[in-house]
Amino acid sequence: xxxxxxxxxxxxxxxxxxxxxxxxxxxxxxxxxxxxxxxxxxxxxxxxxxxxxxxxxxxxxxxxxxxxxxxxxxxxxxxxxxxxxxxxxxxxxxxxxxxxxxxxxxxxxxxxxxxxxxxxxxx
Amino acid sequence: xxxxxxxxxxxxxxxxxxxxxxxxxxxxxxxxxxxxxxxxxxxxxxxxxxxxxxxxxxxxxxxxxxxxxxxxxxxxxxxxxxxxxxxxxxxxxxxxxxxxxxxxxxxxxxxxxxxxxxxxxxx
Numbered sequence: 001x002x003x004x005x006x007x008x009x010x011x012x013x014x015x016x017x018x019x020x021x022x023x024x025x026x027x028x029x030x031x032x033x034x035x036x037x038x039x040x041x042x043x044x045x046x047x048x049x050x051x052x053x054x055x056x057x058x059x060x061x062x063x064x065x066x067x068x069x070x071x072x073x074x075x076x077x078x079x080x081x082x083x084x085x086x087x088x089x090x091x092x093x094x095x096x097x098x099x100x101x102x103x104x105x106x107x108x109x110x111x112x113x114x115x116x117x118x119x120x121x122x123x
Numbered sequence: 124x125x126x127x128x129x130x131x132x133x134x135x136x137x138x139x140x141x142x143x144x145x146x147x148x149x150x151x152x153x154x155x156x157x158x159x160x161x162x163x164x165x166x167x168x169x170x171x172x173x174x175x176x177x178x179x180x181x182x183x184x185x186x187x188x189x190x191x192x193x194x195x196x197x198x199x200x201x202x203x204x205x206x207x208x209x210x211x212x213x214x215x216x217x218x219x220x221x222x223x224x225x226x227x228x229x230x231x232x233x234x235x236x237x238x239x240x241x242x243x244x245x246x
Contacts, residue, residue, distance in 0.1 A: 098221035
Protein backbone atom coordinates (compact mmCIF):
# COMPACT_ATOMS: atom_id res chain seq x y z
CA UNK A 1 0.00 0.00 0.00
CA UNK A 2 1.19 3.52 -0.66
CA UNK A 3 1.76 5.78 2.36
CA UNK A 4 -1.38 7.89 1.84
CA UNK A 5 -3.51 4.72 1.84
CA UNK A 6 -1.81 3.45 5.00
CA UNK A 7 -2.27 6.83 6.69
CA UNK A 8 -5.95 6.99 5.80
CA UNK A 9 -6.52 3.42 7.03
CA UNK A 10 -4.74 4.21 10.29
CA UNK A 11 -6.74 7.41 10.83
CA UNK A 12 -10.05 5.67 10.12
CA UNK A 13 -9.15 2.86 12.52
CA UNK A 14 -7.80 5.13 15.26
CA UNK A 15 -10.75 7.50 15.49
CA UNK A 16 -13.46 4.89 15.01
CA UNK A 17 -11.85 2.91 17.86
CA UNK A 18 -11.54 6.07 19.98
CA UNK A 19 -15.23 6.83 19.45
CA UNK A 20 -16.47 3.28 20.12
CA UNK A 21 -14.06 1.68 22.64
CA UNK A 22 -11.17 3.85 23.80
CA UNK A 23 -9.59 1.06 25.86
CA UNK A 24 -8.94 -0.91 22.66
CA UNK A 25 -6.43 1.76 21.56
CA UNK A 26 -3.89 0.10 23.87
CA UNK A 27 -2.87 -2.22 21.05
CA UNK A 28 -1.61 0.73 18.98
CA UNK A 29 0.94 1.89 21.59
CA UNK A 30 4.05 0.32 23.10
CA UNK A 31 6.15 1.02 26.21
CA UNK A 32 8.26 3.57 24.32
CA UNK A 33 5.19 5.44 23.04
CA UNK A 34 4.64 9.05 24.05
CA UNK A 35 1.47 11.14 24.16
CA UNK A 36 1.37 14.88 24.74
CA UNK A 37 -2.29 15.74 25.33
CA UNK A 38 -2.98 19.47 25.68
CA UNK A 39 0.55 19.84 27.05
CA UNK A 40 0.40 16.90 29.48
CA UNK A 41 3.10 14.31 28.79
CA UNK A 42 2.49 10.59 29.19
CA UNK A 43 4.61 7.58 28.28
CA UNK A 44 3.79 3.90 27.79
CA UNK A 45 0.70 2.18 26.42
CA UNK A 46 -0.99 1.75 29.82
CA UNK A 47 -0.54 5.36 30.94
CA UNK A 48 -1.62 6.71 27.56
CA UNK A 49 -4.78 4.66 27.37
CA UNK A 50 -5.61 5.38 31.04
CA UNK A 51 -5.47 9.08 30.14
CA UNK A 52 -7.72 8.65 27.09
CA UNK A 53 -10.22 6.43 28.92
CA UNK A 54 -10.30 8.91 31.82
CA UNK A 55 -11.15 11.97 29.72
CA UNK A 56 -14.22 13.63 31.21
CA UNK A 57 -16.71 12.80 28.47
CA UNK A 58 -18.31 9.39 27.99
CA UNK A 59 -19.01 9.69 24.26
CA UNK A 60 -17.50 11.67 21.42
CA UNK A 61 -17.38 11.72 17.65
CA UNK A 62 -14.31 12.73 15.64
CA UNK A 63 -14.74 14.07 12.11
CA UNK A 64 -11.57 14.32 10.04
CA UNK A 65 -11.04 17.38 7.84
CA UNK A 66 -7.50 16.76 6.53
CA UNK A 67 -4.96 13.92 6.67
CA UNK A 68 -1.36 14.52 5.57
CA UNK A 69 1.45 11.99 5.68
CA UNK A 70 5.17 11.75 4.97
CA UNK A 71 7.77 9.01 5.38
CA UNK A 72 9.88 9.85 8.43
CA UNK A 73 13.34 8.53 7.70
CA UNK A 74 15.40 5.37 7.26
CA UNK A 75 13.60 3.44 10.04
CA UNK A 76 10.50 2.99 7.86
CA UNK A 77 8.36 5.27 10.00
CA UNK A 78 5.59 7.58 8.88
CA UNK A 79 4.30 10.95 10.07
CA UNK A 80 0.51 11.40 9.99
CA UNK A 81 -0.93 14.87 10.60
CA UNK A 82 -4.67 15.24 11.14
CA UNK A 83 -7.07 18.15 11.56
CA UNK A 84 -10.72 17.79 12.37
CA UNK A 85 -13.51 18.35 14.83
CA UNK A 86 -14.50 16.60 18.04
CA UNK A 87 -18.17 16.55 19.03
CA UNK A 88 -18.70 15.82 22.71
CA UNK A 89 -21.96 14.31 23.88
CA UNK A 90 -24.26 16.99 25.23
CA UNK A 91 -22.23 19.90 23.82
CA UNK A 92 -23.75 22.12 21.16
CA UNK A 93 -20.63 22.98 19.15
CA UNK A 94 -17.82 20.70 18.01
CA UNK A 95 -14.24 21.51 19.06
CA UNK A 96 -11.52 21.83 16.46
CA UNK A 97 -8.35 19.85 16.97
CA UNK A 98 -5.01 19.01 15.38
CA UNK A 99 -3.10 15.82 16.08
CA UNK A 100 0.07 14.19 14.79
CA UNK A 101 1.23 10.59 14.98
CA UNK A 102 4.65 9.17 14.29
CA UNK A 103 4.05 5.56 13.27
CA UNK A 104 6.87 3.02 13.40
CA UNK A 105 6.83 -0.43 11.76
CA UNK A 106 6.50 -3.58 13.87
CA UNK A 107 8.21 -6.88 13.06
CA UNK A 108 4.75 -8.24 12.23
CA UNK A 109 4.39 -5.80 9.33
CA UNK A 110 2.04 -3.43 11.08
CA UNK A 111 2.65 -0.06 12.77
CA UNK A 112 2.60 1.26 16.32
CA UNK A 113 2.36 4.86 17.53
CA UNK A 114 5.72 6.12 18.79
CA UNK A 115 4.75 9.81 19.03
CA UNK A 116 1.27 11.29 19.51
CA UNK A 117 0.62 15.00 20.07
CA UNK A 118 -2.92 16.37 20.45
CA UNK A 119 -4.07 19.99 20.68
CA UNK A 120 -7.47 21.62 20.62
CA UNK A 121 -7.54 24.68 18.34
CA UNK A 122 -9.44 27.23 20.34
CA UNK A 123 -11.27 29.90 18.41
CA UNK B 124 20.00 21.65 26.47
CA UNK B 125 16.81 19.80 27.26
CA UNK B 126 14.42 19.04 24.37
CA UNK B 127 11.86 21.70 25.31
CA UNK B 128 14.57 24.36 25.26
CA UNK B 129 15.84 23.15 21.89
CA UNK B 130 12.29 23.11 20.49
CA UNK B 131 11.56 26.62 21.72
CA UNK B 132 14.84 27.93 20.28
CA UNK B 133 14.09 26.27 16.94
CA UNK B 134 10.55 27.68 16.83
CA UNK B 135 11.73 31.19 17.69
CA UNK B 136 14.42 31.00 15.02
CA UNK B 137 12.19 29.45 12.35
CA UNK B 138 9.33 31.94 12.56
CA UNK B 139 11.46 35.04 13.08
CA UNK B 140 13.42 34.03 9.95
CA UNK B 141 10.18 33.30 8.07
CA UNK B 142 8.82 36.73 8.97
CA UNK B 143 12.01 38.66 8.16
CA UNK B 144 13.79 36.78 5.33
CA UNK B 145 12.08 33.63 4.08
CA UNK B 146 14.92 32.77 1.67
CA UNK B 147 17.24 32.26 4.64
CA UNK B 148 15.19 29.23 5.72
CA UNK B 149 17.07 27.23 3.06
CA UNK B 150 19.77 26.45 5.62
CA UNK B 151 17.28 24.51 7.77
CA UNK B 152 16.38 21.99 5.04
CA UNK B 153 18.35 19.34 3.13
CA UNK B 154 17.75 17.38 -0.08
CA UNK B 155 15.81 14.69 1.81
CA UNK B 156 13.53 17.26 3.48
CA UNK B 157 9.80 17.20 2.80
CA UNK B 158 7.19 19.93 3.13
CA UNK B 159 3.46 19.38 2.84
CA UNK B 160 1.90 22.84 2.64
CA UNK B 161 -1.89 22.84 2.62
CA UNK B 162 -1.75 19.40 1.00
CA UNK B 163 0.88 20.30 -1.63
CA UNK B 164 3.97 18.08 -1.37
CA UNK B 165 7.47 19.42 -1.98
CA UNK B 166 10.86 17.82 -1.51
CA UNK B 167 14.36 19.27 -1.20
CA UNK B 168 15.62 22.52 0.28
CA UNK B 169 15.44 24.50 -2.96
CA UNK B 170 11.88 23.46 -3.84
CA UNK B 171 10.67 24.03 -0.29
CA UNK B 172 12.12 27.50 0.02
CA UNK B 173 10.95 28.44 -3.49
CA UNK B 174 7.43 27.54 -2.34
CA UNK B 175 7.72 29.60 0.85
CA UNK B 176 9.28 32.61 -0.90
CA UNK B 177 6.58 32.44 -3.58
CA UNK B 178 3.62 32.53 -1.21
CA UNK B 179 1.29 35.34 -2.29
CA UNK B 180 1.92 37.72 0.60
CA UNK B 181 4.98 39.92 0.96
CA UNK B 182 4.90 40.25 4.74
CA UNK B 183 3.49 38.20 7.57
CA UNK B 184 3.81 37.80 11.32
CA UNK B 185 3.55 34.45 13.13
CA UNK B 186 2.49 34.38 16.76
CA UNK B 187 2.98 31.07 18.55
CA UNK B 188 0.27 29.81 20.92
CA UNK B 189 1.64 26.37 21.87
CA UNK B 190 4.86 24.42 21.29
CA UNK B 191 5.02 20.70 22.11
CA UNK B 192 8.00 18.43 21.55
CA UNK B 193 8.95 14.77 21.91
CA UNK B 194 12.07 12.78 21.08
CA UNK B 195 11.35 10.78 17.93
CA UNK B 196 13.33 7.58 18.22
CA UNK B 197 16.83 6.12 18.24
CA UNK B 198 18.17 8.44 15.52
CA UNK B 199 18.24 11.38 17.91
CA UNK B 200 15.45 13.24 16.16
CA UNK B 201 12.78 15.43 17.68
CA UNK B 202 9.15 16.15 16.86
CA UNK B 203 8.02 19.77 17.31
CA UNK B 204 4.31 20.57 17.10
CA UNK B 205 3.22 24.22 16.90
CA UNK B 206 -0.09 26.05 16.93
CA UNK B 207 -0.48 29.76 16.44
CA UNK B 208 -1.74 32.58 14.27
CA UNK B 209 -0.48 34.09 11.04
CA UNK B 210 -1.19 37.75 10.38
CA UNK B 211 -0.90 38.69 6.71
CA UNK B 212 -0.11 42.26 5.73
CA UNK B 213 -3.28 44.12 4.79
CA UNK B 214 -5.63 41.48 6.24
CA UNK B 215 -7.85 42.36 9.18
CA UNK B 216 -7.94 39.00 10.96
CA UNK B 217 -5.10 36.61 11.66
CA UNK B 218 -5.33 33.02 10.38
CA UNK B 219 -4.93 30.10 12.75
CA UNK B 220 -2.47 27.38 11.80
CA UNK B 221 -0.90 24.15 13.02
CA UNK B 222 2.51 22.93 11.91
CA UNK B 223 4.79 20.04 12.79
CA UNK B 224 8.49 19.60 12.24
CA UNK B 225 10.56 16.44 12.51
CA UNK B 226 14.09 17.64 13.29
CA UNK B 227 17.08 15.37 12.73
CA UNK B 228 20.57 15.92 14.09
CA UNK B 229 23.41 16.98 11.80
CA UNK B 230 27.03 15.83 12.21
CA UNK B 231 27.82 19.43 13.24
CA UNK B 232 25.62 19.10 16.34
CA UNK B 233 22.72 21.12 14.99
CA UNK B 234 19.37 20.03 13.51
CA UNK B 235 17.76 20.09 10.07
CA UNK B 236 14.08 19.73 9.16
CA UNK B 237 13.34 16.29 7.70
CA UNK B 238 9.53 16.58 7.84
CA UNK B 239 7.42 19.75 7.78
CA UNK B 240 3.61 19.74 7.55
CA UNK B 241 1.60 22.98 7.59
CA UNK B 242 -2.15 23.45 7.74
CA UNK B 243 -4.38 26.46 8.22
CA UNK B 244 -7.18 25.81 10.73
CA UNK B 245 -10.20 27.34 9.07
CA UNK B 246 -12.98 28.54 11.32
